[in-house]
Amino acid sequence: MDFLRNLPTQQPQQLTQLIQIQPGRVVSMAMSRQEHCQMTLLAFGDGESISEECYFGDTLYYILEGALDVSAGEDSRSLQTGDCLAVPAHTPHAVVAPDGCKLLQITLS
Numbered sequence: 478m479d480f481l482r483n484l485p486t487q488q489p490q491q492l493t494q495l496i497q498i499q500p501g502r503v504v505s506m507a508m509s510r511q512e513h514c515q516m517t518l519l520a521f522g523d524g525e526s527i528s529e530e531c532y533f534g535d536t537l538y539y540i541l542e543g544a545l546d547v548s549a550g551e552d553s554r555s556l557q558t559g560d561c562l563a564v565p566a567h568t569p570h571a572v573v574a575p576d577g578c579k580l581l582q583i584t585l586s
Contacts, residue, residue: 493541496520515584521574529571534586536564543578
């Protein structure tokens with residue numbers, strides 16, 4: 478496959494089963510090889526976070542399991558399983574998973 482990677486091709490599988498939460502870690506798995514579309518599965522242990530950063534393109538967070546807090550400046554949003562939130566390109570923001578989380582992050586430019 479030219480653009481996708483690390484995805485099942487023989488049998489269907491749930492995205493939540495492709496990555497596992499590990500205590501004390503943020504685990505990531507790239508699912509695309511495209512410069513203008515980055516898709517990543519992430520698994521956060523309890524209380525794990527990614528400090529404030531900006532992405533090159535618009536970013537979608539889709540919560541597969543658990544909960545995630547997304548903060549940008551004074552604004553903070555709590556997302557639960559099944560929720561999604563878009564963050565515009567070049568917007569400084571941080572994420573934290575209070576009780577662990579699995580999510581799909583898609584960044585487009």
